[in-house]
Amino acid sequence: xxxxxxxxxxxxxxxxxxxxxxxxxxxxxxxxxxxxxxxxxxxxxxxxxxxxxxxxxxxxxxxxxxxxxxxxxxxxxxxxxxxxxxxxxxxxxxxxxxxxxxxxxxxxxxxxxxxxxxxxxxxxxxxxxxxxxxxxxxxxxxxxxxxxxxxxxxxxxxxxxxxxxxxxxxxxxxxxxxxxxxxxxxxxxxxxxxxxxxxxxxxxxxxxxxxxxxxxxxxxxxxxxxxxxxxxxxxxxxxxxxxxxxxxxxxxxxxxxxxxxxxxxxxxxxxxxxxxxxxxxxxxxxxxxxxxxxxxxxxxxxxxxxxxxxxxxxxxxxxxxxxxxxxxxxxxxxxxxxxxxxxxxxxxxxxxxxxxxxxxxxxxxxxxxxxxxxxxxxxxxxxxxxxxxxxxxxxxxxxxxxxxxxxxxxxxxxxxxxxxxxxxxxxxxxxxxxxxxxxxxxxxxxxxxxxxxxxxxxxxxxxxxxxxxxxxxxxxx
Amino acid sequence: xxxxxxxxxxxxxxxxxxxxxxxxxxxxxxxxxxxxxxxxxxxxxxxxxxxxxxxxxxxxxxxxxxxxxxxxxxxxxxxxxxxxxxxxxxxxxxxxxxxxxxxxxxxxxxxxxxxxxxxxxxxxxxxxxxxxxxxxxxxxxxxxxxxxxxxxxxxxxxxxxxxxxxxxxxxxxxxxxxxxxxxxxxxxxxxxxxxxxxxxxxxxxxxxxxxxxxxxxxxxxxxxxxxxxxxxxxxxxxxxxxxxxxxxxxxxxxxxxxxxxxxxxxxxxxxxxxxxxxxxxxxxxxxxxxxxxxxxxxxxxxxxxxxxxxxxxxxxxxxxxxxxxxxxxxxxxxxxxxxxxxxxxxxxxxxxxxxxxxxxxxxxxxxxxxxxxxxxxxxxxxxxxxxxxxxxxxxxxxxxxxxxxxxxxxxxxxxxxxxxxxxxxxxxxxxxxxxxxxxxxxxxxxxxxxxxxxxxxxxxxxxxxxxxxxxxxxxxxx
Numbered sequence: 001x002x003x004x005x006x007x008x009x010x011x012x013x014x015x016x017x018x019x020x021x022x023x024x025x026x027x028x029x030x031x032x033x034x035x036x037x038x039x040x041x042x043x044x045x046x047x048x049x050x051x052x053x054x055x056x057x058x059x060x061x062x063x064x065x066x067x068x069x070x071x072x073x074x075x076x077x078x079x080x081x082x083x084x085x086x087x088x089x090x091x092x093x094x095x096x097x098x099x100x101x102x103x104x105x106x107x108x109x110x111x112x113x114x115x116x117x118x119x120x121x122x123x124x125x126x127x128x129x130x131x132x133x134x135x136x137x138x139x140x141x142x143x144x145x146x147x148x149x150x151x152x153x154x155x156x157x158x159x160x161x162x163x164x165x166x167x168x169x170x171x172x173x174x175x176x177x178x179x180x181x182x183x184x185x186x187x188x189x190x191x192x193x194x195x196x197x198x199x200x201x202x203x204x205x206x207x208x209x210x211x212x213x214x215x216x217x218x219x220x221x222x223x224x225x226x227x228x229x230x231x232x233x234x235x236x237x238x239x240x241x242x243x244x245x246x247x248x249x250x251x252x253x254x255x256x257x258x259x260x261x262x263x264x265x266x267x268x269x270x271x272x273x274x275x276x277x278x279x280x281x282x283x284x285x286x287x288x289x290x291x292x293x294x295x296x297x298x299x300x301x302x303x304x305x306x307x308x309x310x311x312x313x314x315x316x317x318x319x320x321x322x323x324x325x326x327x328x329x330x331x332x333x334x335x336x337x338x339x340x341x342x343x344x345x346x347x348x349x350x351x352x353x354x355x356x357x358x359x360x361x362x363x364x365x366x367x368x369x370x371x372x373x374x375x376x377x378x379x380x381x382x383x384x385x386x387x388x389x390x391x392x393x394x395x396x397x398x399x400x401x402x403x404x405x406x407x408x409x410x411x412x413x414x415x416x417x418x419x420x421x422x423x424x425x426x427x428x429x430x431x432x433x434x435x436x437x438x439x440x441x442x443x444x445x446x447x448x449x450x451x452x453x454x455x456x457x458x459x460x461x462x463x464x465x466x467x468x469x470x471x472x473x474x475x476x477x
Numbered sequence: 478x479x480x481x482x483x484x485x486x487x488x489x490x491x492x493x494x495x496x497x498x499x500x501x502x503x504x505x506x507x508x509x510x511x512x513x514x515x516x517x518x519x520x521x522x523x524x525x526x527x528x529x530x531x532x533x534x535x536x537x538x539x540x541x542x543x544x545x546x547x548x549x550x551x552x553x554x555x556x557x558x559x560x561x562x563x564x565x566x567x568x569x570x571x572x573x574x575x576x577x578x579x580x581x582x583x584x585x586x587x588x589x590x591x592x593x594x595x596x597x598x599x600x601x602x603x604x605x606x607x608x609x610x611x612x613x614x615x616x617x618x619x620x621x622x623x624x625x626x627x628x629x630x631x632x633x634x635x636x637x638x639x640x641x642x643x644x645x646x647x648x649x650x651x652x653x654x655x656x657x658x659x660x661x662x663x664x665x666x667x668x669x670x671x672x673x674x675x676x677x678x679x680x681x682x683x684x685x686x687x688x689x690x691x692x693x694x695x696x697x698x699x700x701x702x703x704x705x706x707x708x709x710x711x712x713x714x715x716x717x718x719x720x721x722x723x724x725x726x727x728x729x730x731x732x733x734x735x736x737x738x739x740x741x742x743x744x745x746x747x748x749x750x751x752x753x754x755x756x757x758x759x760x761x762x763x764x765x766x767x768x769x770x771x772x773x774x775x776x777x778x779x780x781x782x783x784x785x786x787x788x789x790x791x792x793x794x795x796x797x798x799x800x801x802x803x804x805x806x807x808x809x810x811x812x813x814x815x816x817x818x819x820x821x822x823x824x825x826x827x828x829x830x831x832x833x834x835x836x837x838x839x840x841x842x843x844x845x846x847x848x849x850x851x852x853x854x855x856x857x858x859x860x861x862x863x864x865x866x867x868x869x870x871x872x873x874x875x876x877x878x879x880x881x882x883x884x885x886x887x888x889x890x891x892x893x894x895x896x897x898x899x900x901x902x903x904x905x906x907x908x909x910x911x912x913x914x915x916x917x918x919x920x921x922x923x924x925x926x927x928x929x930x931x932x933x934x935x936x937x938x939x940x941x942x943x944x945x946x947x948x949x950x951x952x953x954x955x
Contacts, residue, residue: 299535
């Protein structure tokens with residue numbers, strides 16, 4: 001028996017090479033993976049250089065600040081207006097800002113995810129509220145609509161189609177060419193024989209894919225051995241997804257229809273699972289948990305603001321409220337306390353309104369998380385974004401970290417401002433710095449992997465059952 | 478003869494289960510899409526009208542205050558939702574809905590709908606344009622992939638040829654057989670859409686012209702796809718191969734090319750990051766006059782110029798408040814800085830558009846995608862148009878307020894308060910979307926490319942079917 005299966009494999013391998021299938025596969029997969037990885041790399045490099053130049057700008061500004069502080073402390077007059085003087089703690093807290101950056105994950109190349117929508121660094125100041133920071137990136141919306149040609153696209157959208165092209169006639173062709181009759185005369189069941197053929201092709205494609213992914217990703221500077229757990233998750237998810245489409249293709253072949261009909265069926269499944277289900281799920285999430293109108297929010301914010309400002313004392317009225325940086329040299333510390341009291345009041349009144357958005361979005365996400373099992377494409381997308389650190393959750397988490405940091409930054413200067421103290425050169429190194437803490441757990445990925453393999457097993461079982469029922473039909477149809 | 482074959486093809490399709498199922502599915506999807514889209518459109522339009530009214534109320538109900546303070550307080554411009562976004566919402570989901578208009582600053586539109594959705598939003602929405610752009614071409618492929626291969630496989634070609642029909646005529650007949658169901662589906666959709674649109678308030682008469690143009694664009698798109706389908710079917714030896722090749726073409730045209738050209742556009746003409754863009758503007762702003770900073774060199778120069786111009790010795794001798802005048806001058810400088818940087822940004826956008834147009838050579842999807850949303854006024858140009866209109870309004874608003882401050886108070890009089898009637902007398906922001914002429918003017922390259930695709934694909938079909946005929950003859954002689 002063992003000998004027989006090796007014959008089948010050899011015959012299969014040779015025929016694949018002769019038909020130039022193997023060459024074609026290697027060529028097209030290399031081209032697709034390479035192009036996708038280069039695109040991903042370009043995006044990641046851009047992100048890194050954006051952050052780096054922001055940090056350089058901060059360092060440059062800091063060094064000017066140190067020079068100014070030096071001169072001021074040495075008693076020289078400096079040619080700078082008072083509201084740019086770094087010895088004022090409010091000036092430091094307003095203009096000498098830190099970069100709160102979200103550097104890319106090592107695996108960020110894999111999936112663009114939400115990284116083209118959101119910005120990767122902000123510089124919170126002590127006056128602004130973190131909810132006022134704009135986290136959306138400046139981009140051409142056409143690009144956001146079309147999306148990026150990244151590895152995630154190649155693996156989720158294109159790989160199944162390559163599998164379909166590779167397997168739609170795996171059995172039907174043999175029947176159409178009359179080979180199946182010959183096979184049937186041998187002591188091997190059609191199901192087993194199909195399995196051999198499909199397994200051979202699956203292993204071949206998997207092998208090519210894994211080698212290519214390793215080679216091209218390392219070429220792009222991503223080390224797949226550094227975080228081995230993450231890399232294995234990525235590889236297993238991909239192979240699981242690949243297996244799913246192979247098993248589905250075999251199942252469709254077992255139905256015993258013509259090659260063209262098989263292709264139609266497989267394409268129909270692809271459209272359903274990759275195009276229709278995800279967009280329907282998204283639409284349903286939006287209808288089930290609609291996020292309140294942002295247009296309404298704008299006006300609510302204004303009403304709350306106006307209300308809070310009414311409550312504040314008249315001290316900081318008018319001009320000063322618009323230009324708090326001028327308050328330092330006009331009024332004393334009482335004005336500052338008023339100002340921050342107003343800010344806190346506004347914040348506490350606005351928070352519930354803002355929370356409503358977060359809650360709805362979270363409800364959407366939870367619902368999507370629950371229903372994601374209905375399409376392997378959804379499983380893969382959520383896992384890839386998770387592995388790449390580009391999921392919606394990562395950006396929410398980042399926003400939360402920034403808003404915590406904004407408070408730390410503000411609280412660093414408040415006591416000094418209230419006590420009327422000066423900022424000195426010695427205080428420079430003690431300024432709070434933002435350090436992004438990536439979430440440690442990869443949510444859902446283990447469950448997603450498991451689900452993929454359960455699908456494959458279930459489909460395999462259906463196939464085994466069918467073939468035991470329809471052995472004769474396969475030959476005659 | 479052509480008509481008979483076309484009818485026969487059509488009937489044959491109808492009798493085939495696969496076709497009926499596909500048509501039913503596409504119709505259900507379209508109805509769902511239109512229904513969801515209609516609900517969304519009407520609710521957003523309502524929200525927009527409310528928000529616009531509220532914003533105006535908030536603006537008008539300001540207390541007496543210094544007009545420049547009112548300029549800081551600012552107001553909002555809301556982007557209207559166009560009726561034709563029912564069919565094609567375009568990039569609406571990825572562009573903000575409102576712009577905050579305030580002194581000294583040109584703000585970007587904020588709150589894009591996509592950032593209020595989960596990551597799944599990136600898969601796309603079940604809107605009519607999605608079905609029409611992606612799914613109907615697939616329907617065409619599924620109907621027509623075996624149009625020619627079938628005749629060989631079933632041996633009916635000899636029969637057909639014995640009737641004395643040329644391959645070109647046969648192709649035309651088959652073309653009509655595939656086109657007919659697509660035409661019916663598209664027409665029904667547009668009729669339903671126009672009935673729904675007529676129930677929406679701002680649906681003007683002109684929009685029927687736009688609607689018909691959109692209809693035409695989609696029909697041309699389908700004609701191109703039918704041509705491609707028939708060409709591949711004519712050169713393929715087996716139905717299966719024809720189907721898989723067509724699928725590859727569909728993937729390249731509708732999914733891969735748009736994404737690849739996006740990456741290319743971003744690599745060749747990258748957008749600056751939001752922070753870098755803001756930093757550059759800040760730098761330029763600081764180099765000039767800051768209305769709030771009377772001590773800067775630029776302010777001192779301006780002071781001297783003004784004194785010379787009016788022939789007085791001190792600012793208090795001026796017949797207007799120099800503070801307000803300087804504010805306005807500062808505003809004008811800032812407006813120029815914004816104008817310069819936004820012009821650069823717009824230039825980048827135009828260059829990116831050129832890359833998309835160049836990519837359209839490999840994808841008939843792209844010109845249709847752009848034309849469809851341009852006609853629906855949901856493309857990026859329409860967004861720019863709105864943002865520019867809002868900026869113009871902002872400048873005139875701030876100008877009115879600053880000049881009111883300058884004329885009605887004297888130098889150093891920061892306590893001046895304008896009457897509440899001033900807020901009411903400032904006109905509200907009104908925005909008219911670009912006219913059809915403008916739209917066509919901006920998109921003539923896309924029209925041209927689509928036209929080329931149309932002609933070239935017909936020519937290709939003619940050539941390939943002739944080759945098919947030769948091959949058949951060869952086949953028969955053997």
